[in-house]
Amino acid sequence: MANTNYPSATPQTPPPPQKNRAGKNLIIGLLAAGLLGTWGYLLWDKNKSAENLQVAQTQSDRFASQRDSLDAMLKEAEIRLDSITGSNNALQSDKSELQKQIDANKAEIKRILRDKNATAADLKRAQQMIANLNNQIATLEAEVARLTGENQELTANNAQLTTEKQVLEQNLQATTTEKNDLAQTVDVGSTFSASNIQITPVNEKKGGKEKTTTSAKRVDKMVVSFDVENRIAKSGPADMYIMVTAPDGKVISDAAQGGGTLTTRTDGDKAYTSKVAIEYSQGTRKTVQFPIRQNDFQKGDYKIEIYHNGFRIGEGVRTLKKGGLFG
DSSP, X not given: OOOOSSOOSSOOOOOOOHHHHXXXXXXXXXXXXXXXXXXXXXXXXXXXXXXXXXXXXXXXXXXXXXXXXXXXXXXHHHHHXXXXXXXXXXXXXXXXXXXXXXXXXXXXHHHHHHOTTOOHHHHHXXXXXXXXXXXXXXXXXXXXXXXXXXXXXXXXXXXXXXXHHHHHHHHHHHHHHHHHHHHHHHHHHTOOEEXXXXXXXXXXXXXXXXXXXXXXXXXXEEEEEEEEEOSSSOSEEEEEEEEEEOTTSOBOOOGGGTOEEXXXXXXXXXXXXXXXXXXXXXXXXXXXXXXXXXXXXXXXXXEEEXXXXXXXXXXXXXXXXXXXXXX
16 A cells, blocks of 8 residues: 555554653663763772782882892802801811801791791891891901911911921931930040050969969960050949960850950950959059969960950960970
């Protein structure tokens, strides 16, 4: 059906009143304003939270940086301490009261730095403790330096004493050598000299008469006499050793006459016939005389040697014959 301008036969709804429309617009306006307010608040709150988070992060970073700095300072202090205790055996073996305090402070500082919930006040206290620790280490370094200086001085003094001791020992050795040499010189110089050596073959007759003879079969004894003297030998007893060698090359050895073996200084060990003890007065000449006895005297040469102080001081020879008068 074509549109016409004629009024419709269907009844039309009348438009709402103008008053109701105005109220509805007001409500929509209020809701929109509330929504905008809410969004604004949420946006502000979000920005505020982000700002607080940034502040918290910044504070956390600052705490971490401070903690790392304090940890580095502690490690540096520990290195200083190790350099002291590592080179000082006394500190390693016997800890002093100061060392014990340092160990206690180190433990407390490490406890604070390990604490994740440590506050700024805790970190500040740790910083102060590290400062005190460095002061204690400085005190310890000064003490070690003092002890080191004293030790160096003692070492120097000990070295000087060692040198002086060596010099004294060398001087003592030289003095001892000189003393021994002097004693040896005096000892050798105090050896007697023998002179005027006489060997007399004697025939003993009845009634106590004696007669000199050269006949071997008539000789009952040979009387040996000689003079001894020494200007430096002190007064006192001295022993003379007499060695009589028979023509057969054997030393006459008779225990009854005090025979034995003598260790000489130049000829080794030698058997001797008799030891004669004398009493000597310093600076004088003394005559020594004693008999040599034997059951049978052989014909031939009898050699007489006289020893004193290990040295041979004189000798002589007497010849016995079958018969005839002594020279």
